[in-house]
Structures are given as C-alpha cells and as structure tokens.
Amino acid sequence: MAVMAGKRAFLELLKQEGVDIIFGNPGTTELPLMDALAVETKLRYVLGLQEAGVMAMADGYAQAGGRLAVTNFHVAPGLGNAMGMLYDAKKAGSPILVTAGQHDQSFTFTEPILWDELPPIARPLVKWSSEVQRLVELPRAIHRAAKTALAMPTGPVFLSLPGDVLTSEADLELGAPTRVAPRIRGDAEAIERAAARLLDARRPLIMAGDAVAHSRAHPEIVTIAELLGAPVHPEGVANTASFPTSHPLFKGALTRQAPIMRAALEQHDLLFSVGGDLFTMSLPSEVDPMPPGLTVVHIDADPWELGKNYPAEVAILGDVKATLKDLLEALETRMTAAQRAVARTRSETARAAIAAELEKLKARARADATTVPIKPLALMHGIGEMLPADAVLIDESVSSSPGLRQFVRSDDPQSFFGLRGGGIGWGLPAAIGAKLALPDRPVVALIGDGSAMYTCQALWTAAHESVAVVFVIINNASYRILKQRANAMRALAAQTDLYVGMELVNPRIDFVALARSLGVAAERATTVAEVCALIKRGIGAKQPQLIDAQMDTGFKPV
Numbered sequence: 001m002a003v004m005a006g007k008r009a010f011l012e013l014l015k016q017e018g019v020d021i022i023f024g025n026p027g028t029t030e031l032p033l034m035d036a037l038a039v040e041t042k043l044r045y046v047l048g049l050q051e052a053g054v055m056a057m058a059d060g061y062a063q064a065g066g067r068l069a070v071t072n073f074h075v076a077p078g079l080g081n082a083m084g085m086l087y088d089a090k091k092a093g094s095p096i097l098v099t100a101g102q103h104d105q106s107f108t109f110t111e112p113i114l115w116d117e118l119p120p121i122a123r124p125l126v127k128w129s130s131e132v133q134r135l136v137e138l139p140r141a142i143h144r145a146a147k148t149a150l151a152m153p154t155g156p157v158f159l160s161l162p163g164d165v166l167t168s169e170a171d172l173e174l175g176a177p178t179r180v181a182p183r184i185r186g187d188a189e190a191i192e193r194a195a196a197r198l199l200d201a202r203r204p205l206i207m208a209g210d211a212v213a214h215s216r217a218h219p220e221i222v223t224i225a226e227l228l229g230a231p232v233h234p235e236g237v238a239n240t241a242s243f244p245t246s247h248p249l250f251k252g253a254l255t256r257q258a259p260i261m262r263a264a265l266e267q268h269d270l271l272f273s274v275g276g277d278l279f280t281m282s283l284p285s286e287v288d289p290m291p292p293g294l295t296v297v298h299i300d301a302d303p304w305e306l307g308k309n310y311p312a313e314v315a316i317l318g319d320v321k322a323t324l325k326d327l328l329e330a331l332e333t334r335m336t337a338a339q340r341a342v343a344r345t346r347s348e349t350a351r352a353a354i355a356a357e358l359e360k361l362k363a364r365a366r367a368d369a370t371t372v373p374i375k376p377l378a379l380m381h382g383i384g385e386m387l388p389a390d391a392v393l394i395d396e397s398v399s400s401s402p403g404l405r406q407f408v409r410s411d412d413p414q415s416f417f418g419l420r421g422g423g424i425g426w427g428l429p430a431a432i433g434a435k436l437a438l439p440d441r442p443v444v445a446l447i448g449d450g451s452a453m454y455t456c457q458a459l460w461t462a463a464h465e466s467v468a469v470v471f472v473i474i475n476n477a478s479y480r481i482l483k484q485r486a487n488a489m490r491a492l493a494a495q496t497d498l499y500v501g502m503e504l505v506n507p508r509i510d511f512v513a514l515a516r517s518l519g520v521a522a523e524r525a526t527t528v529a530e531v532c533a534l535i536k537r538g539i540g541a542k543q544p545q546l547i548d549a550q551m552d553t554g555f556k557p558v
C-alpha cells in the first residue's frame with residue numbers, strides 16, 4: 001500500500017496493463033492528468049486535434065498491435081465527438097479502454113458546463129461502461145476494464161473519471177492485471193461432427209473472418225483449405241488479412257450485393273464460416289444472399305455471431321486457432337484416400353478458375369495502366385505490384401476498392417486493415433495508430449477524398465509525432481459510391497444526372513495545400529506511375545507523406 005494521488009495511480013495502473021500510449025484531447029477536467037504526465041517518462045501522450053481522429057488512431061493501434069489501446073476525452077462533447085469512430089471500434093472488436101474526464105462529483109449536481117452523464121452515452125457501443133466514484137475503486141476499475149476489453153470477444157470499454165477521483169489521495173493497493181487465457185478449444189463432439197460434414201461436402205466454400213487474423217490462425221486455415229480443396233473468400237466486410245491473399249485458393253472479396261452473393265454461394269453445397277459474418281449487407285434486397293439448403297458450419301469466438309441470421313448445422317464456440325487445430329486432426333484421421341483424391345482434383349479446378357479470373361482482372365487493369373485521369377482498378381494493380389512484402393495496408397478506398405484484395409499481397413495477419421464498421425473517417429487516423437504499433441513496417445493508407453475530410457486534423461498528429469505513414473488520397477472529387485448507388489436506383493438523380501450532396505467541387509479540395517498546412521509533405525500525382533513512385537519515396541522517408549491522386553471521376557457502369 002502507498003499513499004498516492006488518483007492521477008498518478010491511473011498512470012501506474014495503465015503501465016501495469018502494458019499500456020505505453022494515451023491517445024487524447026484534453027480539457028479542464030483532464031488537467032490533473034496532464035499535470036501528472038508532465039513528470040511521466042514511460043507513457044507517451046499522443047495529442048489528436050479532434051476526438052473522432054483520436055478514437056480511430058487508438059483503434060488502428062489496437063488492431064495492428066493486437067493490444068490494449070487507451071484514449072482520454074473531455075466530458076460529454078469530447079466523448080460525443082468520438083462516438084462514430086467508437087462504433088467502428090466496436091464492430092472491429094478492438095480492445096480499447098476509452099476514458100473521459102468528468103467534473104468533480106461535488107459539483108455535478110449544479111449541471112456545470114459540458115456536463116452530462118457519461119456512461120449512458122458510451123454504453124451501447126462498449127462491453128462495459130461505468131464511472132469510478134471513489135479513488136479506492138480505481139485499481140479494481142482499471143484492471144476490470146482492461147481484462148474485459150481483451151477477453152474474447154474483444155472490444156472497447158468505457159470509464160468516466162471524475163476530477164475529484166484524480167486529485168484526491170488515498171492509501172492504495174494497486175492490484176495486478178488478469179488476462180483470460182484466449183485459446184479456448186471448441187466442443188470436441190461438435191468438431192467431430194463438423195469434420196464429418198466437411199468431408200461429406202462436394203463443393204465446400206470457406207469464408208475467413210477477422211477471428212482468423214485475430215487468433216493468428218493462418219497456418220491452420222491454409223492447411224484445411226488445401227486439404228479440402230476449398231476456395232476461400234474473406235468475410236463480407238473484410239477488414240483484416242484473414243487469409244493470405246497470394247495463396248492460389250484465395251478467391252478475393254465477394255461483392256456485397258445480395259443477388260451477386262447469392263449467385264456465388266449457389267455454386268456450393270457447404271459454407272464453412274471461420275469467424276466470418278453471415279452477412280453484413282449495405283442495402284435491403286428482395287433476394288436473400290443465402291441460398292436455401294446451403295449447409296452452414298460455423299466456428300466463431302463470439303457466440304452472438306453463431307446462427308445470428310441463418311441456422312448453422314454445426315456451430316462451435318471457441319478460439320479459431322485452437323479449434324481449427326483440433327478440426328484439422330479430426331479431418332486427417334477421418335479422410336479416406338478416395339476423399340483425398342477428390343479434394344485434390346477439386347483444389348486443382350478451383351486454383352485454375354481463380355488464376356484465370358485473376359488474369360482477366362489484371363488484363364483489364366493493365367489496359368488502363370497509363371490512362372489519365374487515373375482509373376481505380378489500374379491504381380490498385382499498380383500499387384499491388386510495387387508494395388513491399390512487409391507493407392501494412394490501411395484501406396478506406398470505398399468505391400475504388402475492387403481488385404485491391406486480389407492485387408495487394410496481404411499474407412500475414414497484420415498486413416491489412418479495412419473499415420469494419422462503415423463509419424468513414426476511420427482510415428487516415430487508424431493508419432497513424434497502426435504505424436505507432438508497427439513502427440518497423442511501411443504503412444500505406446488508401447483513403448477516399450470524402451473519407452479523408454472527416455478526420456484530416458489527424459495529419460497534424462502524424463507530422464507532430466513524426467509518424468511516417470504514406471497517405472494516398474483517392475481524389476475523385478465526389479462521394480462516388482453514393483453517386484454509383486443513386487445511379488443504380490434509376491430514379492430522378494439518374495434521369496436528371498444531378499447528384500445532390502455528392503459532388504466535392506466548387507471548390508475542389510486541395511489536399512496538397514491542406515496537408516502542407518498541417519506539416520505533412522505532399523505532392524499531386526496524375527498517373528499510376530507517379531503515385532507508385534511517390535509511395536516508394538514515402539516508404540523510405542522518416543516523416544509522413546501525402547499523395548493527392550487525381551482520379552477519373554466517372555462512376556457509371558461501362
């Protein structure tokens with residue numbers, strides 16, 4: 001036990017939990033904390049100039065590092081600004097301890113400026129939301145929060161920290177962290193049933209979800225895909241490298257439109273979802289994406305996802321890596337020589353079909369390699385050809401993403417992160433967090449111009465902290481995805497060719513000037529080759545760089 005002020009105890013508790021960065025934006029209620037940080041040597045405070053960006057930086061850090069991230073905000077409006085990106089963090093299952101300062105408890109009854117109850121604001125988006133009302137509870141609260149964020153299924157948690165808790169002193173026992181051992185093996189009997197069902201299937205398809213990357217289960221899922229001769233799609237909203245994309249059984253992202261998904265799934269008699277979402281769609285459709293009668297076998301670390309929308313014949317709760325290991329053993333034991341021969345043929349057929357599709361896609365991309373203005377598919381191909389193997393790609397390219405997963409090699413579980421929740425503005429700051437978590441790897445972020453403008457303040461943080469991310473702004477002067485969708489409705493916008501609220505013109509945004517004003521070196525690029533040369537240069541630099549890629553603004557199907 002030691003007499004300690006709450007502000008010092010908070011920092012010591014975070015260090016016990018292995019935290020080395022606090023992402024934040026302060027106000028008066030955080031002043032005790034900022035004061036304690038004045039003499040703190042091990043914890044780094046990374047300042048962001050708007051809370052949405054701060055939240056997404058923490059998310060990128062948590063996801064890329066596979067570790068706990070911490071944010072600190074200023075009362076109700078600060079937390080409010082962070083909510084959209086907290087939603088994305090929830091959807092990605094990011095282990096983040098979100099904190100916000102609150103007024104002194106002796107004062108809150110008068111309803112001071114900026115005051116509101118904080119735990120109810122955060123509650124819908126976190127696993128646990130609470131307020132520390134007495135300093136003696138602080139150690140227990142921090143340890144419980146960290147343990148909860150990191151326990152499966154991982155996700156954000158929230159604590160409100162009243163000023164008096166941070167400024168008062170008490171004789172404190174700091175306690176110690178708990179980590180729930182993650183390698184929980186699925187039910188043995190269900191694994192046997194799953195193995196039998198997978199071996200019965202004639203045309204199995206694997207859908208690999210985030211849980212594969214989170215549990216670092218690439219070797220296991222690759223071996224199973226090869227054994228079964230099954231092609232592999234990433235899950236619908238694919239935000240991690242859930243399967244090595246250069247593997248010949250990697251089939252690329254499914255187009256997230258119900259009729260197209262239905263047609264793809266109809267080619268199969270069994271869907272093996274390994275932590276995959278079934279399904280996260282954008283728009284309602286008269287066609288259900290799931291064909292009737294398709295057998296589902298599903299392993300997930302989150303019980304909520306099992307059988308959520310469609311019944312699973314076998315549903316197994318468990319850590320993906322531990323459970324796949326057991327499943328692999330069951331498959332190896334059961335598989336007959338005849339089944340192996342059939343699987344080998346199936347594998348060869350699948351590989352050939354995938355290779356032919358990829359070749360066709362590459363040919364289309366190559367045909368536009370030198371076209372000006374830049375075509376999205378050609379850009380993705382060019383970038384895929386030049387990125388080094390250890391690059392980490394952060395993707396918020398929105399409508400320009402087709403081809404990206406096939407062209408860009410993301411072969412290890414920390415090599416690709418995309419927008420899981422759909423709240424745009426995530427990618428630019430998330431890339432900063434990812435680079436802070438993985439400082440030795442090149443981090444390249446592909447960000448739509450519209451998306452970039454939600455959190456562009458984060459560029460200042462990249463410059464201020466010398467976080468050498470290469471930001472590529474896919475500048476098509478529009479919310480192109482919305483124009484595409486409005487056009488597909490074949491209604492008034494399509495007839496009049498007027499797309500209200502979707503054009504980013506008059507003025508066009510000058511990203512080069514914007515970046516430079518925030519301390520980030522920037523260049524404009526008008527060809528794929530220029531973009532690639534600038535990325536190459538940026539990867540070698542010690543400071544962040546921004547490339548304003550001047551894209552074709554066309555959006556209608558050809």
Ligand SMILES: Cc1ncc(C[n+]2csc(CCOP(=O)(O)OP(=O)(O)O)c2C)c(N)n1
Pocket residue numbers: 084396397398399400422423424425447448449450451452476478479480481482
């Ligand atoms: C926080 C938030 N606000 C609004 C939207 C709706 N929305 C989805 S995509 C999009 C436009 C994205 O524009 P950009 O990043 O330029 O990509 P592009 O569509 O041009 O490919 C908008 C506004 C959203 N998803 N999230």
Ligand SMILES: [Mg+2]
Pocket residue numbers: 448449450474475476477478479480
């Ligand atoms: Mg755009």
